[in-house]
Each structure stands twice: as C-alpha cells, then as structure tokens.
Amino acid sequence: MMENLEELQQLNKELENIFEYSFEGILLTDAEANILKLNKVSASFMGLSREEALTKNIKKLEEEGFFSPSAVVKVIEKGHPIEIIQKGINGRYVYARAKPIYDDQGNMIRVISFTRDLTEIMALRQLVEEMEDELNQYKRNVHHESNIEGIISRSEEMKKTLYQVRKIATINSDVLLLGETGVGKSEIAKVIHQLSDRKEQPFYIINCATLPESLIEVELFGYTGGMFTGGNPDGKKGIFEIANGGTLFLDEIGELPIHLQARLLHVLQEKQFRPVGTLTQLDIDVRVISATNQDLKKSVEEGTFRRDLYHRLNIFPITIPPLKDRKEDIMVLTHRFLEQHNKTYNKQVRLSPKVLETFLSYEWEGNVRELRNLIERLVVIVDDPIVKMQDLPEHMQTIVHPKKDMTLPEILNQVEKNIITEMYEEEGSSYKVAERLGISQSAASRKIKKYI
Numbered sequence: 001m002m003e004n005l006e007e008l009q010q011l012n013k014e015l016e017n018i019f020e021y022s023f024e025g026i027l028l029t030d031a032e033a034n035i036l037k038l039n040k041v042s043a044s045f046m047g048l049s050r051e052e053a054l055t056k057n058i059k060k061l062e063e064e065g066f067f068s069p070s071a072v073v074k075v076i077e078k079g080h081p082i083e084i085i086q087k088g089i090n091g092r093y094v095y096a097r098a099k100p101i102y103d104d105q106g107n108m109i110r111v112i113s114f115t116r117d118l119t120e121i122m123a124l125r126q127l128v129e130e131m132e133d134e135l136n137q138y139k140r141n142v143h144h145e146s147n148i149e150g151i152i153s154r155s156e157e158m159k160k161t162l163y164q165v166r167k168i169a170t171i172n173s174d175v176l177l178l179g180e181t182g183v184g185k186s187e188i189a190k191v192i193h194q195l196s197d198r199k200e201q202p203f204y205i206i207n208c209a210t211l212p213e214s215l216i217e218v219e220l221f222g223y224t225g226g227m228f229t230g231g232n233p234d235g236k237k238g239i240f241e242i243a244n245g246g247t248l249f250l251d252e253i254g255e256l257p258i259h260l261q262a263r264l265l266h267v268l269q270e271k272q273f274r275p276v277g278t279l280t281q282l283d284i285d286v287r288v289i290s291a292t293n294q295d296l297k298k299s300v301e302e303g304t305f306r307r308d309l310y311h312r313l314n315i316f317p318i319t320i321p322p323l324k325d326r327k328e329d330i331m332v333l334t335h336r337f338l339e340q341h342n343k344t345y346n347k348q349v350r351l352s353p354k355v356l357e358t359f360l361s362y363e364w365e366g367n368v369r370e371l372r373n374l375i376e377r378l379v380v381i382v383d384d385p386i387v388k389m390q391d392l393p394e395h396m397q398t399i400v401h402p403k404k405d406m407t408l409p410e411i412l413n414q415v416e417k418n419i420i421t422e423m424y425e426e427e428g429s430s431y432k433v434a435e436r437l438g439i440s441q442s443a444a445s446r447k448i449k450k451y452i
C-alpha cells in the first residue's frame, strides 16, 4: 500500500513536471469554464499570475477581452473538439486546440485546452522570408556577375569563356578571339573593352576583310601631308593614332595582307609606328584585340600568315565555342530573341516543341547570328501565334543529325519520329496523319503514342 502510494506520488510528480515544462500552454476548466488548473505558459498567455487565473472564468475573460475567440467557450457550446487561432490581450497570436472530457453518463465535466504561441513562429517566418529575400538578392547578384551585359549565355562552355574574358580584360594585354562566324567575337571584344581600365576611352573596329587592300595601310597607319595626289594636304591620321589610349578591334585578322603583317607585328611589339611617308616613329598606347574565324595555324602552314605574328597574337587566345555545342545557350538565346523581336513587332509568337527540338539539333553554321536572324524572320512572317515546322526554312524541316554511334534502325526511327510529330502537330488528328502517310489509322495512332 505504502509502495503504491510512493509510486503514485512519483508518477504525479513526473506528470506535474511534464505539465509545467511543456512549451504549450495547458489549461483545464470545468463545464462552466471555470479554470481549475493551468501551467505557467498558459497563465502568461492571459497576462495573469497563476493564482489570479485560478480564480477566473474563461467566458468572463473572453467578455473582458483577454482573448478572442475562446476555444474553451466554443467547445462548451458545441460539445466537440475545436482548433482555432486566438488573439491574446497583448497582441499575441495563439494556436489553440481544446477538447471536451465526458463522464460515463455522457456529461461534459472538463475542457482541456492546449495553446501554442504563434507570435514567435510568425516572427521566425518573417525572419525566414527576409533571409530568403536576401538570398534571392544575393543569387541575382551572383547571376549578374557571371553574366556580362550584352552576352546572353547559360552554358558551362560559355561560363568558362567568360571567366577567361573577365581575367584578361583587366590585364591590358593584346587578345586573339577565335571562333566560327557569328559566335559573338565582336560582342566579346566590346565586353573586354568595357571591363578594362580603358572603358572611358574609344573602341574602334577595323574589318580587315571588308577594306580594299589598297586602303588598309592608310586606314591603319595614316599618312603625312603631301604624300598622295588628291589626298588630304594635311595628311590623315591612322586608326592606331586615333585609337590612342583606347582599344582597337581588328576583325578578320586572317585577311590582313601579308605585307602589312610585319608592320602590325612591329606595332604590337614596340608600341610604336611610322605613318606612311615619314621616318618618325610615333609612340602609341593601343590595346589590340584581333579576331578570326580562320584556322590561323593552317594559314601559317600555307604561307598566307606570318608565323611570328601568329605567335605574337596567340599569347592570349580565347576560343568562343560554336553554338551547336552550347545547347543551353540555344534555349536561352531563342527565348530572349523571341522576347525582343515580339516586342519590336508587337507580336506574341511562340515556337512549337518540335521546332524547339529542331533548333537544339540543328548545326547553326552561322551560329548566334543565324539564330537571331531566323527568329526575327519567323516573328515577322508567321501569322499564327505558334511557329510550326513548315514555317522553318526547307533545309531545317527534315534534318536528322545522326549521332556518331547511331545505327541505321535508330536513324530511321529518328526520321519516322520527326515526320510523325511534325504531321501530328499540323493535322492534330491520327486520321489525317494516316491519310497523308497512306497508313491505317491504328498504325498512325500507335506511332503517335510512341513518339509524342
């Protein structure tokens, strides 16, 4: 008996501890809402001492505005458990769950309520939201950092290239940009200038392929007065002199006539040059960025490009990968060009999934320029809001680019897939596809299920 009593006391003590140290407020009332028992947390929600609270009735406290609405009062009215959010006297929000306790005869004898302070959770939520905002801001900044203005890119390949661009931009060395036509060499050259200490100084472009050979020398190096009949009597400044302090972009450097290549090498090495018709050397401070889509090494072997100039230019080469190797860039460039041209022409043109898929597997020999021009053309000429396969240039409509390890059945499968998806896009029904391809409707429908 004595042992049982001790055990009971021990258990009671443990329950008291649990009751007292709970993070939740726990409150017990009778069926008239008189408070019978409550823990510290519950008393503090009401802004009362425990002793005071034990003399109170919840209905009265509710009427006096200590909290509203009261879960206990609602349970007494309705006879079943309730969960609500209460506003407390000191502006605190509380999540309250209350339930009735019945005796064996089905009479409500007690109501027990559990309350949890939401104010802190709300404050924490606000903190989390603020942190999320900060994180997003940070992410935007990072994104901005890895993206350079004017250069749209998302691919790993371009990330590497842009990393090199950033590094080289600030060290003031001459740069050689390599890459197929239309990959963005001119854009990158501008970016290098923009990111360099020379950004406030002029940026000049000379295209060695478009200037007649007879003019290039004069354009680059200028001449002194009286040199040419019909020429300017005061002479003409060459671009090296004009661009002094700034950056000179020599596009299509592979086309520079061989007799001028030695002079260019001299300028690059000595940072000096001599205008045509004079013996005086002028000092210049020009950063030269050259670009070519030619294989300069091959030109050296063929004897059309000087080896020494090639080595001088090739100290800091940056290669811009072809668009076909930058699938993520195809996606993002397509999206951005569509956006731009839709805005310009006030249209809402979108591409069908098949067209997009074709873009991803197309060779893009003209690279970003070709993509940009094609999208502009499509936005202008297509009346429908969705660009379909038949709107593409003919050579793009039937492309299949078998990967190196594809077998003949796989290639044929690919062709079939292209035709079925394209036709289904156009016709929208398996019956029409069957009719056009001269196959049964069930065969057409099977293939549509297989490929789409």
Ligand SMILES: Nc1ncnc2c1ncn2[C@@H]1O[C@H](COP(=O)(O)OP(=O)(O)OP(=O)(O)O)[C@@H](O)[C@H]1O
Pocket (backbone or CB within 6 Å): 150, 151, 152, 153, 179, 180, 181, 182, 183, 184, 185, 186, 187, 188, 251, 292, 293, 368, 369, 372
């Ligand atoms: N990453 C890019 N983001 C946005 N536009 C780009 C990008 N790359 C290229 N372009 C655009 O594509 C077109 C061709 O680019 P750019 O003239 O720089 O190519 P290029 O390599 O210098 O060509 P070429 O060798 O024929 O001179 C331009 O309209 C340019 O603005």
